[in-house]
Amino acid sequence: MKITLNGEMRDLTGPTVQDALVQAGLGAAKVATALNGAFLPAAARAETTLKDGDALEVVAPMQGG
């Protein structure tokens, strides 16, 4: 299915958010996620199923002021 991951169109099989992160090479990274603009807690990733057209944001700690 087609998922927008961090603004890029990706073809991932899923079906869960956790699966998609693994498929995108982010399975082991310490990240936070938002699905379609709403916060998705880490504990909910394995039981949240993606659907075609979903937008997933995956963020990590970065420099800030």
Add this chain to the structure above:
Amino acid sequence: MPVFYGTAVESPLMLGTAQYPSPAIMAQAFRASRAGIATVSLRREGGAGQDFHNLIKDLGVPVLPNTAGCHSVREAVTTAQMARELFETPWIKLEVIRDDDTLCPDVIALVEAARLLSDDGFQVFPYCTEDLSVCGRLLDAGCQVLMPWGAPIGSGRGLNNPYGLRSLRAHFPDVPLVVDAGIGLPSHAAQAMELGYDAVLLNTAVAKAGDPVAMARAMALAIEAGQLARRAGAIEPRDMAAPSTPLFGMAVLG
């Protein structure tokens, strides 16, 4: 030392982690200044996030994540929720921006986001203006600290409205107040502390200095000087001269 939401912080200098020439220089700047808090952000993971997280942990200071770049309540709230999970802290430096030229806070959205986040258990550090009404609304919303700007972020202009900042200090004598943004020189930071502020948050003035490590130290010294001066009690300025050397006992020589 400032106390934010019941947590005593080691130093009134709150230092950003962005724009340094290198991660090593950033770490040295923290060591040289003994900054009490490190501000950080969240960005799309492009591979650098994991190393940065380790670097921040090694600094050994509390982390204050921000919502920099957010323009709406929804964006800011979602960012705060992600930050809480990732950094394992209820602290959030809440920024909601409306105008990109001045990076002036959208105070209407800020108050709304502050209320939502406070109700959700966050301890909100709002980046705000020095407006008394807005600051009152932020306290009503659950904030227990206020962070008015000195000048627009990254401008290095110092305290644009010392009168307003002084009024805010007088109006809320028991609320921890932080000048956040606009600091360019150590003298600006000292002035904030002389006005009775509890802390100063800065980033660009140190990170973009010719020698960030030396500037970080200079900022720390200025903040300490300003704080001492505030406690010492300054004289009132006056228009006429007043001789400091006693006139009594002066020899008559002419």
